[in-house]
Amino acid sequence: MDLDGGNRRFFNRLGGTSAAPPPDSSKNQKVCYHWRAGKCSRFPCPFLHRELPHPSGPTSAASNGSGAPKRFSGDSGFSGPTPRRGPNFNNNHNNNWGRMGANKVVRKTEKVCNYWVQGNCSYGDRCKFLHSWSLGEGFTLLNHLDGHQKVVTGIALPAGMDKLYTGSKDETVRAWDTNTGQCMGVLNLGGEVGCMISEGPWLFVGIPNVVKAWNTQTNQELSLSGPVGQVYTMVVGNDWLFAGTQDGTILVWKFNAVTHSFEPAASLKGHTLAVVSLVVGANRLYSGSMDHSIKAWSLETLQCLQTLTEHTSVVMSLLCWEQFLLSCSLDQTIKVWVATENGNLEVAYTHNEEHGLLNLQGMHDSESKPVLLCACNDSSVRLYDLPSFSEKGKIFAKQEIRAIEVGPGGLFFTGDGTGFRVWKWTEPVPKP
Template sequence: MDVDGGGNKRVFHRLGGPQSDPSKNQKVCFHWRAGKCNRHPCPFLHRELPPPPSQQGLNGTASSKRHHAFSATTDGPSARNRGPNNFNGGASSTWGRTGGTRVFVRKMEKVCNYWVQGNCSYGDKCKFLHCWSMGDSFSLLTQLDGHQKVVSGIALPSGSDKLYTGSKDQTVRVWDCQSGQCLGVINLGGEVGCMISEGPWVFVGIPDVVKAWNTQTNSELSLSGPVGQVYALVVGNDLLFAGTQDGSILAWKFNAVTNCFEPAASLKGHTLAVVSLVVGANRLYSGSMDHSIRVWSLETLQCIQTLTEHTSVVMSVLCWDQFLLSCSLDQQLKVWVATQSGNLEVTYTHKEEHGLITLCGMHDSEAKPVLLCACNDNTVRVYDLPAFSERGKIFSKEEIRSIQVGPGGLFFTGDGTGQVRVWKWVADLASTA
């Protein structure tokens, strides 16, 4: 190449010439920073420029500007739980290129598509995540494959060594908790809208019926009465409640003499489907597609309050201590507390950038209360309560619709692809360091 002729002089000057100051007239290759430069030779630098002497940090290697960018990226509630493994060792090359830390964080908090397909060639140098989570407090144990559509329910009956998962592929799968092998597939002939366990019983909501299995006696019952899909199930005050597509909540009571569930009540009030139910403080709370939450007395089965602060579907309700937590597709998570009059009022609103799908409360390995909040951007945020400080994140190919707590620090997630993942809480490395 004739470096003295025409436009090639510009290339020569970009490189600074043989005697130029390395901090002037040089440019770091944009494509190299992105990890995909294929020019040989490349007219730009394949290394970072050294900082000016006046910007050297205390260790003599990092500029004050770069140190500030790092602080802006990691300072805050979630910083203490994000170790270097979460950034895959290649983060420093993106600091100067992004023009701001927000872009950097969003890029790094994304699972590498090539890694998912098993053919990422950058390995540890890839700027995207090669794992399904961020955070040091929990780890992925295994993955259970088999369902073909979204996992809509996960249940672990007491006294059983089996895990039950229900899906919109119209099946319930039974898994061995020791080996992780699928022991059987139950075809129901209808999409599973929800599934819970209470004692030895497993309850499954499908269109127009609730299936009940006793895992100890192997008996099976069908509870008729629902109109349309059954979206939510909960047990309280010796009653089984089902939230249905037509907006009603049906209740059954178990008769030990006849060994069957007898209809007990039908709660009316919601104008659209009831998609979430929870029991706490002698109350039944129901979230609906009509954007409201209704509070029912478990003694009288009458509605005693209607909460209308959400502006979209109330996807999940959860009781924690004396509080009620609710989340909605309106991107808001609300914390409710009872006033002296007994009515619930919002005491705190947490806002996300995406719609919220489901909530699950549990305790970590140190018995601290933790909230898992699934969003419709295919992630689950992990928060410490009551501060709502973020301590981790779980990623998935599609929305995670089911989260279930297990014994011994285990918890389970089920996503839209049909995959069930088993997680375990571990010691918080940041707090023990």
């Protein structure tokens, strides 16, 4: 797949921000808001090009004994384009979650200039609003591709393909050539796309009352019946395909290599409202629902092992990261769960946001540090260093970002109501 590398023809960078001048302790004790936005062109500038100290004093990272901040043990995080599974949960953990959360960068300007969006802002660099779709360092916007008429609800990159697929509430799936950025085809499905995933050569699309499956190598097309209402979420684990549906049921199919078809295997019941999030990790399936609960299911017996009820609203997304389970909800919290000695999960840390949360994805940045991408219902994505939850940056959009997908070579994708954007982690500047 020609998504990364210097010979990309369509993922061209759209320019970078200029470096800020060094701080000067003799300046007015006010932080330059142009510098905060990475746009200050005054030299010398009468204001500070650094953040003021926190009123309660600096907070130090938890140390591992060598003076370095303690990170996750092991290297089992997200190393590929399908980071939905994690290793087994265990109780050998050190709780560093949120230890450096006080280091959050606070900026006055976190609103995109409407005049800049329309291409006619007369203030230029003097504008107090952002002339950028992102805030922060270490990543850059490569391209914005549009074509869908409604919000993008799924982004998938099947293995071995030079195509990227997007699904939308406009009832279509679009195929994009990753070399040219051109839309290669539009498939009308006759129903809103609730979710879309890929596993190997297979592309799965959830629409009302059915799951569509395509083998992108052989062009085989299948329709998996059984769902009642919209299919909101899917995941593959232990050679099973799981689909969360509007009536609260999780349907399970098994692939039959002899007949080249997916055969119904089970129907998991327990949620009282729609199942909207699924993830596989630690030999378990985790499901999040509109009934505010998370259920843990055995991948061996398909029996429910535990029900978690700490969220107070819809559990929109789940993520397995090493020995942790992360969940986010419209109750404006991200919860980090860890297994106790008896194998049950309990909350190790709760991160509070100002808005409801829609989607979680995890990846490593260009320095191999773990980063959490968190979509909020204020049409933004927060980027956090883990496990500290220190803010790393923000991504903005005109409408809610409902789809986030991780690609190879430091690429990641965000989909909203105007199309989808391609982002890339930039290589760090070598220190002199």
